[in-house]
Amino acid sequence: MKRIALVLVLSLSLGGCATLDTIQKVQEVANATVPASVVIPAANTFNIVKAAATRYGQYCIQQQMAPAICSAPNRRAVVKAVRAGTNARDRMTGSIVNGTPASASIYNLMVGAISDLKNSPAAASQFTGVPLQ
Amino acid sequence: MNAESIVGIVNNVVDMAQRFLPLIHKGDTKSIDTIIDTIQSMAPLITDQIGDTYTGVKNIIDAVGSHPATTEDQLASLAAFSAKVDADWNAIEGKLDPDSPGNG
Numbered sequence: 001m002k003r004i005a006l007v008l009v010l011s012l013s014l015g016g017c018a019t020l021d022t023i024q025k026v027q028e029v030a031n032a033t034v035p036a037s038v039v040i041p042a043a044n045t046f047n048i049v050k051a052a053a054t055r056y057g058q059y060c061i062q063q064q065m066a067p068a069i070c071s072a073p074n075r076r077a078v079v080k081a082v083r084a085g086t087n088a089r090d091r092m093t094g095s096i097v098n099g100t101p102a103s104a105s106i107y108n109l110m111v112g113a114i115s116d117l118k119n120s121p122a123a124a125s126q127f128t129g130v131p132l133q
Numbered sequence: 134m135n136a137e138s139i140v141g142i143v144n145n146v147v148d149m150a151q152r153f154l155p156l157i158h159k160g161d162t163k164s165i166d167t168i169i170d171t172i173q174s175m176a177p178l179i180t181d182q183i184g185d186t187y188t189g190v191k192n193i194i195d196a197v198g199s200h201p202a203t204t205e206d207q208l209a210s211l212a213a214f215s216a217k218v219d220a221d222w223n224a225i226e227g228k229l230d231p232d233s234p235g236n237g
Contacts, residue, residue, distance in 0.1 A: 040207050047211075047218045054221045057229040072231035079230045082222060089215065097208060 033101035040096075043089045046110055049117040053082050056122035069121035078120050085113025 056078060060070035088110035095102040117123060227233050 036204050040211055043211055047214050050218050057225040061228050075229050075231050
């Protein structure tokens with residue numbers, strides 16, 4: 001058990017770079033379907049940026065929406081991207097679980113949501129824990 | 134201490150452990166256990182500060198690396214991660230959304 005934990009923690013030293021690389025490498029695809037080996041890392045990447053969006057939301061609520069990054073347009077963009085990405089993620093992972101091909105068009109929606117969140121205030125390092133940009 | 138500083142310190146310690154590991158004899162389990170205990174003692178810092186990022190890093194490495202985890206394992210891990218992330222988001226979405234009733 002300890003060795004498993006060590007492997008996981010050692011992975012973190014590579015993980016800082018791996019996360020950044022993976023997030024930057026999640027790109028749209030032109031194929032009709034995408035395999036699980038592509039969907040799962042992308043879904044995890046979306047979850048990471050969604051977690052950052054949650055911390056952004058908690059911050060804005062705590063600050064009573066006063067900071068400029070908590071403006072209505074900024075919050076609206078984050079909420080929209082999270083909803084779109086969550087919907088796409090659930091449809092993608094549902095396809096894999098059911099053994100049916102995952103649609104590239106849905107995958108690209110998830111990638112678009114990741115991109116939108118990366119370009120939003122939610123991607124600030126104070127919310128992600130590590131710099132994404 | 135901010136999250137980035139903690140990540141930096143953790144990475145330095147892990148890097149140091151990696152440098153020592155090749156120097157330790159295979160049979161020297163005591164030294165290995167000492168290093169593991171040191172690393173494990175830092176786990177609360179990791180999970181408190183960058184818990185979601187850490188989980189994602191682990192999952193990504195599992196998926197793209199040579200980890201022997203099966204796809205079923207990865208999906209189960211993803212499902213658990215998604216459930217946590219979704220619950221956290223759902224708890225704040227209504228208050229954050231400027232278009233929700235009452236948030237005008």
